[in-house]
Structures are given as structure tokens and as C-alpha cells.
Amino acid sequence: MNPADLGLPVDVPSTALFTDQYELTMLQAALRAGTADRRSVFEVFTRRLPEGRRFGVVAGTGRVLDAVENFRFEPAVLEFLREQRVVDEPTLEWLADYRFRGNIFGYPEGEVYFPGSPILRVEGTFAEAVLLETVVLSVLNHDSAVAAAASRMALAAGGRPLIEMGARRTHELAAVASSRAAYVGGFSSTSDLAAGFRYGIPTVGTSAHAFTLLHDTEHDAFTAQVDSLGRGTTLLVDTYDVTEAVRLAVEVAGPELGAVRIDSGDLLLVAHRVRQQLDALGAHRTRIVVTSDLDEYAIASLAAAPVDAYGVGTQLVTGSGHPTCSMVYKLVARAGSAAPDAPLEPVAKKSLGAKTSVGGRKWAARRRGADGVATAEVVGSGEIPAELGERQLIVPLVTKGEIVGRESLEAVRERHVAARAGLPMSAMQLSRGEPVLPTEYL
Amino acid sequence: MNPADLGLPVDVPSTALFTDQYELTMLQAALRAGTADRRSVFEVFTRRLPEGRRFGVVAGTGRVLDAVENFRFEPAVLEFLREQRVVDEPTLEWLADYRFRGNIFGYPEGEVYFPGSPILRVEGTFAEAVLLETVVLSVLNHDSAVAAAASRMALAAGGRPLIEMGARRTHELAAVASSRAAYVGGFSSTSDLAAGFRYGIPTVGTSAHAFTLLHDTEHDAFTAQVDSLGRGTTLLVDTYDVTEAVRLAVEVAGPELGAVRIDSGDLLLVAHRVRQQLDALGAHRTRIVVTSDLDEYAIASLAAAPVDAYGVGTQLVTGSGHPTCSMVYKLVARAGSAAPDAPLEPVAKKSLGAKTSVGGRKWAARRRGADGVATAEVVGSGEIPAELGERQLIVPLVTKGEIVGRESLEAVRERHVAARAGLPMSAMQLSRGEPVLPTEYL
Numbered sequence: 001m002n003p004a005d006l007g008l009p010v011d012v013p014s015t016a017l018f019t020d021q022y023e024l025t026m027l028q029a030a031l032r033a034g035t036a037d038r039r040s041v042f043e044v045f046t047r048r049l050p051e052g053r054r055f056g057v058v059a060g061t062g063r064v065l066d067a068v069e070n071f072r073f074e075p076a077v078l079e080f081l082r083e084q085r086v087v088d089e090p091t092l093e094w095l096a097d098y099r100f101r102g103n104i105f106g107y108p109e110g111e112v113y114f115p116g117s118p119i120l121r122v123e124g125t126f127a128e129a130v131l132l133e134t135v136v137l138s139v140l141n142h143d144s145a146v147a148a149a150a151s152r153m154a155l156a157a158g159g160r161p162l163i164e165m166g167a168r169r170t171h172e173l174a175a176v177a178s179s180r181a182a183y184v185g186g187f188s189s190t191s192d193l194a195a196g197f198r199y200g201i202p203t204v205g206t207s208a209h210a211f212t213l214l215h216d217t218e219h220d221a222f223t224a225q226v227d228s229l230g231r232g233t234t235l236l237v238d239t240y241d242v243t244e245a246v247r248l249a250v251e252v253a254g255p256e257l258g259a260v261r262i263d264s265g266d267l268l269l270v271a272h273r274v275r276q277q278l279d280a281l282g283a284h285r286t287r288i289v290v291t292s293d294l295d296e297y298a299i300a301s302l303a304a305a306p307v308d309a310y311g312v313g314t315q316l317v318t319g320s321g322h323p324t325c326s327m328v329y330k331l332v333a334r335a336g337s338a339a340p341d342a343p344l345e346p347v348a349k350k351s352l353g354a355k356t357s358v359g360g361r362k363w364a365a366r367r368r369g370a371d372g373v374a375t376a377e378v379v380g381s382g383e384i385p386a387e388l389g390e391r392q393l394i395v396p397l398v399t400k401g402e403i404v405g406r407e408s409l410e411a412v413r414e415r416h417v418a419a420r421a422g423l424p425m426s427a428m429q430l431s432r433g434e435p436v437l438p439t440e441y442l
Numbered sequence: 443m444n445p446a447d448l449g450l451p452v453d454v455p456s457t458a459l460f461t462d463q464y465e466l467t468m469l470q471a472a473l474r475a476g477t478a479d480r481r482s483v484f485e486v487f488t489r490r491l492p493e494g495r496r497f498g499v500v501a502g503t504g505r506v507l508d509a510v511e512n513f514r515f516e517p518a519v520l521e522f523l524r525e526q527r528v529v530d531e532p533t534l535e536w537l538a539d540y541r542f543r544g545n546i547f548g549y550p551e552g553e554v555y556f557p558g559s560p561i562l563r564v565e566g567t568f569a570e571a572v573l574l575e576t577v578v579l580s581v582l583n584h585d586s587a588v589a590a591a592a593s594r595m596a597l598a599a600g601g602r603p604l605i606e607m608g609a610r611r612t613h614e615l616a617a618v619a620s621s622r623a624a625y626v627g628g629f630s631s632t633s634d635l636a637a638g639f640r641y642g643i644p645t646v647g648t649s650a651h652a653f654t655l656l657h658d659t660e661h662d663a664f665t666a667q668v669d670s671l672g673r674g675t676t677l678l679v680d681t682y683d684v685t686e687a688v689r690l691a692v693e694v695a696g697p698e699l700g701a702v703r704i705d706s707g708d709l710l711l712v713a714h715r716v717r718q719q720l721d722a723l724g725a726h727r728t729r730i731v732v733t734s735d736l737d738e739y740a741i742a743s744l745a746a747a748p749v750d751a752y753g754v755g756t757q758l759v760t761g762s763g764h765p766t767c768s769m770v771y772k773l774v775a776r777a778g779s780a781a782p783d784a785p786l787e788p789v790a791k792k793s794l795g796a797k798t799s800v801g802g803r804k805w806a807a808r809r810r811g812a813d814g815v816a817t818a819e820v821v822g823s824g825e826i827p828a829e830l831g832e833r834q835l836i837v838p839l840v841t842k843g844e845i846v847g848r849e850s851l852e853a854v855r856e857r858h859v860a861a862r863a864g865l866p867m868s869a870m871q872l873s874r875g876e877p878v879l880p881t882e883y884l
Binding site for chain 1: 457459460461462463464465466467468470471472473474475477480482484509519522523526528530568572575576577579580581583584585607609610611612613614615616617618619633634635636638639645646647648649650651652653655656657658662665666667669670671680681682756759760765766768771772773776778789790791792
């Protein structure tokens with residue numbers, strides 16, 4: 001086991017405690033009742049997209065694989081569970097040998113999803129599969145929320161680079177996962193060094209207002225920065241007076257100045273003025289980076305402004321109004337006995353309100369029209385129609401406990417762009433609306 | 443160093459990479475310019491509370507201390523920074539010896555805060571203090587957002603216990619910090635085993651719908667659970683038909699049944715019916731736990747319902763509409779030279795829009811009326827008026843690099859209750875409004 005595979009920029013011995021207590025008490029009761037070994041199928045899906053969103057983005061699958069691989073009950077963990085009397089001795093013994101030996105299938109990371117899409121399917125005994133519920137949902141609900149916001153921002157930016165700068169606005173390790181999810185969704189770099197260390201995402205950053213304020217004059221600050229970081233650096237020009245700072249920046253760095261950054265004010269207006277001023281000073285190739293409380297709408301509103309890159313923080317890491325997805329992990333089929341050949345029977349909750357689910361182990365495919373554009377998300381538990389066989393979405397991720405679905409973040413980024421491009425044009429609109437594909441159940 | 447002090451349920455060698463790249467490039471430029479050793483004061487504050495909120499809750503201070511203590515640049519980290527050319531060799535040498543040797547003061551954890559409250563003050567050389575910006579903000583912005591939601595929910599629950607169940611809706615390590623923050627804000631337990639392991643927060647949990655669906659009948663499932671977990675367990679009664687399930691639950695467990703849990707439907711209506719039914723069956727002491735998409739408003743709406751405990755997930759860990767705070771880390775004073783006796787001079791950004799700040803190293807006090815109720819948050823950088831001397835809010839947390847501000851979570855919980863109780867009555871309202879205290883600058 002390589003602890004670095006955990007997805008953290010840190011050594012972590014196990015993910016087994018990222019678990020709600022009821023998973024262990026259910027295990028204990030099922031072990032005692034003789035039902036723990038019934039073959040079971042759990043599926044991850046959402047009943048709806050966040051209000052107004054046109055599509056979801058699957059992100060975190062790679063981190064799920066890391067978490068599954070490292071899901072072990074170490075002696076210190078078992079001792080904690082014993083002391084706190086979370087479960088009994090037979091259950092502790094069972095946990096000591098735990099490792100997931102079943103199969104996991106799912107939408108590949110970067111794919112889009114819709115209400116009812118079986119995003120992940122975990123197959124094994126009830127005992128081994130039920131334990132993964134919380135950690136699987138934590139990863140997918142968080143990462144997919146950030147990736148969906150990132151994807152919308154990438155659409156709004158229309159090819160201009162997006163820099164992820166949200167670490168300070170979210171938990172320090174959620175920040176690392178957010179950088180990763182933002183990269184999946186189309187961002188090109190991050191300010192977060194831990195994300196660079198762990199995932200190889202390009203890191204960027206030069207200076208804050210504090211650096212200007214540290215020095216006796218803005219001239220001193222710019223000179224110090226250019227002396228040390230070179231003329232290609234990005235100078236922050238809104239500590240005092242923007243026009244004076246831009247003049248000074250070009251005076252100090254020359255027209256080879258890499259970029260200026262604007263972090264406050266009316267960005268549309270200021271960007272136009274700064275571009276004019278830079279051009280007048282001969283700094284035609286000096287870029288303009290803007291970074292103040294941007295979301296996808298603010299980015300879109302700057303489409304006609306002379307902006308070369310956007311830095312995005314708060315709204316990215318908080319999912320632009322939707323900081324989590326509503327993915328659930330539900331038992332959809334299980335055998336009627338622990339015999340290995342006992343057939344799977346579909347099961348589903350049937351009680352009050354909207355919280356019902358569709359039983360059965362499902363396939364999923366994306367139907368396309370003659371023009372190649374997607375027309376429906378098709379989900380079923382019976383035989384897959386022949387014409388959809390080529391359109392299946394679910395791939396193997398873990399086979400008999402072995403991880404088989406690892407891939408590079410570059411491949412995931414490309415998949416997301418391709419998947420989004422296959423959707424109807426209305427997927428590109430930022431405005432609120434219904435999911436761009438209906439989900440059909442066969 | 444005890445890695446467990448990091449606040450994670452895992453071994454972590456360092457928090458130094460939870461840092462935005464610009465902190466290191468500023469360091470490099472300041473080292474070269476000879477300004478890195480200027481004595482500096484950074485303050486953490488917010489310019490506003492989340493819209494409609496009456497007060498903020500300081501949470502995460504204990505985790506900040508863990509992060510500061512473990513902020514070291516290990517060889518693997520330095521090698522990463524070298525390979526990626528983030529900073530130059532002199533800077534890497536400087537980082538290899540880094541540890542924070544300055545002072546940190548702040549509002550004690552659990553205290554309430556208002557716009558402009560100097561929640562944390564970091565004093566040291568520019569170099570040593572600038573590096574802590576991102577990790578300090580990550581921790582405080584996240585944890586305080588969750589604690590503020592928790593505090594409102596605790597007010598709404600009016601003494602009934604609140605169970606934190608949000609792990610599946612947020613990043614797996616943000617979940618652990620969320621449990622901690624919820625506990626600070628008034629929750630009494632958590633479903634998250636990692637939070638129990640790391641912080642000693644009481645953990646709870648019994649079963650999910652999957653457990654009922656695993657078994658051939660609800661009767662089998664309830665029997666299995668009671669056999670294993672005892673009659674004091676909580677049976678989930680909304681998988682099929684609630685009335686039938688409640689009847690069955692008491693049949694299987696007897697009137698000693700600990701509790702039933704309802705996770706869907708019209709909770710107000712269902713809770714009343716279930717209470718009636720339990721009473722009719724003689725199960726007068728069987729409690730009712732409700733757990734479906736609750737927020738502070740839903741909790742308040744159940745005040746008159748026969749509910750004994752609330753389980754809260756999504757809305758807690760996402761800060762009930764405000765998943766982050768807007769805390770910033772700003773240089774407010776610095777010396778004009780690196781001489782140790784050079785006097786501090788206040789500094790402040792003065793550019794466009796609302797993003798200005800107030801310079802100077804600040805004290806803070808809460809003014810109270812004759813009835814002991816708070817009337818204003820008073821912040822100043824000059825002499826503190828004598829009548830406010832007893833009302834000061836800021837305490838030492840780190841002195842010359844040594845952590846002096848550690849305390850138990852129990853003490854923090856008690857402080858929060860006391861601090862909230864000292865606010866005007868309107869702080870108890872859930873409705874949107876202005877901060878209950880004005881901030882006065884002296």
C-alpha cells in the first residue's frame with residue numbers, strides 16, 4: 001500500500017474511519033443474523049440535479065479508488081472501536097481482516113450525469129459493500145459539486161484560462177480535492193501547493209496586497225518583486241491607485257511585464273482602462289488577470305472585456321451555490337441467502353414522500369440522435385436494447401478487489417470536454433433550466 | 443511533535459503545503475529585498491457577516507494551533523518546491539529551518555464575532571507570518587461557517603439533542619472538522635467515527651434502510667437488530683409502511699424499545715401519529731428521532747412535535763446556506779526596517795470598492811449595558827478606554843512560538859453558550875436581520 005495513493009498530500013494509514021457508525025452496527029447485526037454474506041448490489045445516484053442545473057459532472061472517482069484501496073481497520077482503530085463499544089468482538093475480528101474483494105463499476109470520471117444515472121455500482125457481500133457508503137459519498141458528493149461549478153465557469157470563460165484560488169475558503173484538505181475537481185472541470189492551474197504536490201496540477205501565484213504594504217512605497221514593492229521573480233511576473237495593481245500602479249509597473253518591469261492583477265472594483269471598467277493604459281505604454285503583451293469574487297456569471301459578463309485569465313476562489317470551492325450533490329448509496333438488489341449462487345432480487349424502499357428508489361442492478365446508456373447529439377439518458381435493469389449496446393456508460397473500476405479503473409487526470413479532463421460537447425446546445429447556457437437530457441427507465 | 447495533534451484522524455507530517463504559492467514567492471522577493479524581517483502584524487477579520495445572520499461563531503482556533511505547530515518544510519516538500527521551481531535556493535534554505543516563533547492572539551474559540559472583530563492576530567517577522575495565511579483562513583473559514591449553522595440549529599432545537607450526520611455530504615476530512623465545529627456550536631453527538639476517534643465526540647448510529655431491505659421481511663430485520671444491538675436500539679421505521687413498522691418494532695423489542703427513527707415524509711404529522719401509536723402500545727419511553735433534510739427552520743417548525751432528537755446532515759456541513767465565511771488575513775501594521783526596535787506603522791489597502799481595511803494592531807472589547815447585555819463590539823488601535831479593560835476579548839494563543847491557548851472542547855462549548863447568552867435577545871431569532879451588535883471603531 002502506498003499511503004500517497006490516498007489522495008492526500010500526507011501519509012494516511014487508513015480511510016476506514018471515514019465511516020458512519022451505523023455501517024458497523026448493521027454489520028454486527030447482519031453477522032449475527034447470518035445475512036452478512038448475502039450478495040448485494042449498492043448503487044450511487046441522485047434523485048435530482050441541483051436546482052436549475054443542466055447536467056452533473058462525475059468527479060472524485062479516482063479518489064474513491066484510493067479510499068477503497070486503503071480501507072483497512074488498523075490495530076489502533078480496532079482498539080478505539082473496542083473501547084467505545086461501537087461493535088462486539090466477533091465484528092472486530094471480522095473487521096481486522098477486512099478488505100474489499102468485490103467489484104465496482106461506474107461512470108468514468110469526467111462523464112456527465114443526470115437524475116437517476118447509476119454513477120457507481122458496488123457489488124459484493126452485504127458486509128463488505130455496506131461499509132463503503134460514507135466514504136464513497138463524501139468523495140463523490142464533494143468533488144462532483146466542485147467539478148460542476150468548474151465546468152460552468154469553463155464554459156463561461158470560453159477558452160481563457162481559469163486559476164483555482166479557493167483554498168482559503170474551504171477546509172484545507174477539501175481544498176486539495178477541490179483543486180483536483182476544478183482541474184477535471186476545466187481549470188488550468190491552482191494556487192494550492194498541496195494540490196500541485198499530490199496531483200501534479202500546475203501551481204501559480206506571485207504576490208498579495210501585504211507585499212505592497214510591507215514596503216515603503218509601491219515602487220519599492222514592484223522593484224523587489226521584479227528583481228526576484230523576473231519581468232514575467234504578475235504585479236498586483238490595486239493596492240492604492242490602479243492607474244498610478246500600472247504606470248509604475250511598466251516603468252519598473254518594462255513592456256515585458258508578464259501580467260497585472262486586479263482584485264477589486266468594477267472589473268469590466270477597470271480592465272478596459274488598464275488595457276488601454278498598458279497598450280499606450282507599449283506593454284501590448286502584458287496580460288490582465290482578474291480575481292475578485294468571481295462566479296460563472298461574473299466571468300460571462302467579462303467575455304467582452306480585455307481579460308486574459310480569471311482567478312476563482314469562493315464560488316468554485318463552494319460549488320457556486322450548490323456545495324454538495326445529493327448522491328445517495330442505496331441497496332438495489334441482494335440475494336435471498338448467503339449461498340454463492342443465490343439469485344439477486346431487486347429491492348427498494350417504498351415509504352413516504354419522494355425518497356423512493358428504483359430497485360435492480362442497472363445498466364446505463366446515452367441515446368444519440370442521427371446528428372450524434374445525445375437525446376436521453378437511458379437506465380434499465382433488464383436486457384439492454386441492441387441499439388444502445390454501443391452507448392453504454394458504465395465501466396469496470398474494481399474487479400475482485402483489484403483496482404482496474406485508474407487513469408490520468410489529463411484523460412479525465414479530455415473525457416469531460418468530450419462528454420459535454422455531446423450534449424444538446426442548451427447545456428452550454430448558464431441560465432437556470434431543466435436537465436438537458438431526460439432520464440428514461442427501461 | 444505529535445502528528446495526532448494535527449486535527450486529522452491520520453498521521454500527517456506537515457501542514458506547510460496547505461499554502462498558496464504566492465506566500466512563498468512573496469517570501470522569496472522579501473528575502474532578496476531585505477524586507478522579510480520587518481516586524482509585522484496580520485489580522486483575521488470579516489468585512490460582513492453572511493447575509494441576514496445576527497452573529498458569527500469563532501471555531502477552528504484549536505485546529506489553527508495544531509496547524510501552526512506542524513507547519514514544517516520536510517525534505518520531500520522542499521524537493522517538490524525545488525523541482526517545480528516555485529522558489530529559489532536561498533528561500534528553500536530559509537524554509538528548511540522554518541518554524542513559527544512569533545505570537546498569536548485571538549478571540550477564544552466558541553466566542554461570537556461581528557464585522558470587523560479582530561478574530562486572530564499573528565505577529566512576527568513578515569516572512570514567518572505571511573506563510574500562515576492560507577492554512578489559518580482555511581481552518582477558520584470552514585469551521586466557523588459550520589459552527590454558526592450549528593449554533594442556530596441548537597437555538598431552534600431548544601435543548602433537544604442534535605446529532606451530526608453530515609459526513610456523506612462533504613469532503614471526508616472536512617466532515618471530521620465539521621463534527622468538531624458542530625460540537626462547538628451545540629450538537630451533542632456525531633455519526634462520524636473519525637470525529638469520535640480524533641476528538642472524543644460521542645458517536646451514535648444503528649441502521650439504514652439497506653439493513654431492512656437486506657432481510658426477507660421487516661420482522662426479520664428488526665429481530666436481527668434487536669438480537670444484536672439490544673432493546674435500547676433505534677429502529678428505522680419508514681422503509682415500507684410506518685404504522686406497520688412501529689407496531690412491529692414494539693412487538694419485536696417490547697416497550698423498552700429505545701427509539702424509532704423517521705427519515706422521510708411530513709415529519710410533523712408522522713411524529714404525532716407515531717407518538718400516539720407508541721403510547722397506545724405502552725412504549726411511553728421510546729423516543730422519536732427525525733433525520734430528513736433538516737435545517738434550523740425545519741427544526742424550529744418541529745418545536746411543538748413530539749420529537750426527542752434531530753439528526754442533521756447536509757444543511758449543517760454546508761453552513762445552512764453559507765458554507766464559508768469571508769474571513770481575510772490582512773497586514774495591518776509593520777516596521778519600517780528590520781531593526782528589532784523599529785516601531786510598528788499601521789498600513790491599509792486604499793483602492794477601489796468595498797475591499798478596504800482598517801490599519802493598526804487592534805484590541806477588541808464587548809461593551810455591556812447595566813443589565814449585563816452586550817451593546818456593542820468595540821475595536822480600536824489606540825489606548826483601550828479604562829471602562830472596557832475588563833471586557834477585552836483577545837487572549838494569547840501562541841507566545842514566542844509556544845502554543846499557550848489549548849483547551850478542551852467542553853470548555854469551548856460552554857464558552858459559546860455563555861457568549862451567546864450575553865447577546866441581545868434578537869440574537870435568538872432565526873429570521874434574517876442585521877448583526878445584533880454594531881461594531882464601533884475607537
